Amino acid sequence: MRKMKRVVGLFLMFTLILSITACGSKTEQKADKEADVQSEETTQETNTEDGAGTEPVTIKLFTNLPDRTTGQGFLEQQIIDKYMQENPNVTIEIEALQDEAYKTKFTAYTSSNNLPDVLSVWGQPAFIDPVINSGYLAELNEADYADYNFIPGSLAGFSKNGKIYGLPRNTDIQVVFYNKKLFADNGISVPTTMQELYDVADKFNALGIAPCSIDGKDKWPLAIMYTDFIMKLTGDNTLLPNSIGAKDLSDPNFKKAADAMNELISKDFFQKSFTASDYGASRNLFAQGKAAMFYMGSWEMSMATDEAIPEEVRNNIGAFNLPSPDGAKSKTTDLSAWNGGGYAVAEKSPVKEEAIKFLNYIYKPENWAKGAWQNGICIPAQSYEEYLTGNETEVQQTLTNLLSQATNISGTPINDCGTPTFKTTSEDLSQQFATGMIDSETFVSKLNEALQ
Structure with missing residues (x-):
């Protein structure tokens, strides 16, 4: 702390x-x-x-x-x-x-x-x-x-x-909130690798519980997830801003990050029709215990003290850093974080x-x-x-530890790195990519075109 x-x-x-x-x-x-x-x-x-x-x-x-x-x-x-x-x-x-x-x-x-x-x-x-x-x-x-x-x-x-x-x-950190009770009741451990995350998704899907909720309708969380994968894959927080500044996304890691994101989506990691689910709906899915995880920013740590959320959920909220893809160069303590x-x-x-x-x-x-x-x-x-009072919630303690132990932070997400026009286009493309309308190569190619 x-x-x-x-x-x-x-x-x-x-x-x-x-x-x-x-x-x-x-x-x-x-x-x-x-x-x-x-x-x-x-x-x-x-x-x-x-x-x-x-x-x-x-x-x-x-x-x-x-x-x-x-x-x-x-x-x-x-x-x-x-x-x-x-x-x-x-x-x-x-x-x-x-x-x-x-x-x-x-x-x-x-x-x-x-x-x-x-x-x-x-x-x-x-x-x-x-x-x-x-x-x-x-x-x-x-x-x-x-x-x-x-x-x-x-x-x-x-x-x-x-x-x-x-x-x-x-100070915003992108994390995976999780329902500790749902995990414990079903004998599921918190994943530390991407393969373990895939396995967790399979187990919750088999139980009829959405593995993870996300606000896909508003698009920006999808762009943040892509940024998270860039950071987790490379461990390099200069790659994105330098590439945006140079208007050049030809580095192969941009496609690799898209591939990693696509792989996670293909495992039915998110709720059904997640690209049509807005912020309130995705939050409520987790808050009502109908999703085991919620991919969102640290500002949602307030769920642990929100009396509108059922007690068995709000008293059992934890958080963990999204695991790194296989072959990643990053450390497990590299974070997607910004102001x-x-x-x-x-x-x-x-x-x-x-x-x-x-x-x-x-x-x-x-x-x-x-x-x-x-x-x-x-x-x-x-x-x-x-x-600090010593009476912090567990999720407060976890987030503070993640931040204090961070070896690297991503900085501004990709959708907010450029012009307002690039923001709109990158978010639209992120949603199209998440729905499978375009593949990884086309996604990165169109992002690069939008920078020109």
Whole structure:
């Protein structure tokens, strides 16, 4: 649990892989920037002096966390409520949509250049580069975050030319969640090799239980799985970004990774009609005990504390790293991991200073990092070692061990490495490949064409 120095080193390496100048030079502080409100007492004092801070302010928050009762949406709502209590002149209006609907509405907002004040963003080139280049996001002051304990490298995807335009919420690891009770009741061991994973699929299929659920309808999990296989096969986290940058996927490992993914799919590893199953349906299949495994990101560790999930499932959730294909050069401790979602402020926000103050409040370590970890919600992008309690769920402990012991991390998944157009095409191709519409060679060839 206490191996954060290794994590720091890995994410610093991640920064270099992305070839982004991340926070290297200090931006000048704006002379007219107001000091952060440090406590409720300070806020109350400010509100009573010469009427300062008493003018009503409305902040519009556009978020991809629609569930306000569990997980990250619950924590986000807690922080919002606390902020409004401490700042009674501030009202925060929330618009919350699931990822895909969110991105569609986000595009509509950018088309009219009328973004809400604070908004969810993804620190990956396919999403954030166009909005930074178009001047839609406000520059943040690096000095504000000197004591926020962001893991080195975690700000890289939200930065450009030494300037910061957003902040990450999480450290994301792609893993296989599994139902320990289903495994134990049927005498099935956790697989450590790809052949063992095939055998596990056969056993659960024979029992009439879906071996593993995945969100195939939304496509991006399939692209992440392909990235996972690239990393697991090669153990080289520079191959993908370098090849994307060179617009050349001719390295034979890209086809080998596709072959390995195809082999797993051919073993009926996923639920029937998995490419028509969306996020909610695939999650529920696992949460209701109808699938033995769930291939998804570490943000779903909150399932272990979600009281909407039956007790016999939520109390028996474990996680393991996807095994490497036969003949792989990677180590069993190489991970598919990255920093993804976060928040930013709109450059043209009419309440930009207050919006930035609220953004900074979200990320005070005692707010997001502490709340995310101690409520078992996700792995924050800020150091959380001081918030360990000894009462962590087993899945929390497992994920922290995976991260602290990692020998290599993949970085940004393939679908988010390039342009928005490449993102759409690569995700479409990933789904076509998963359904068997195209073979491995055609899949890689079309991905390469999409880069040109």
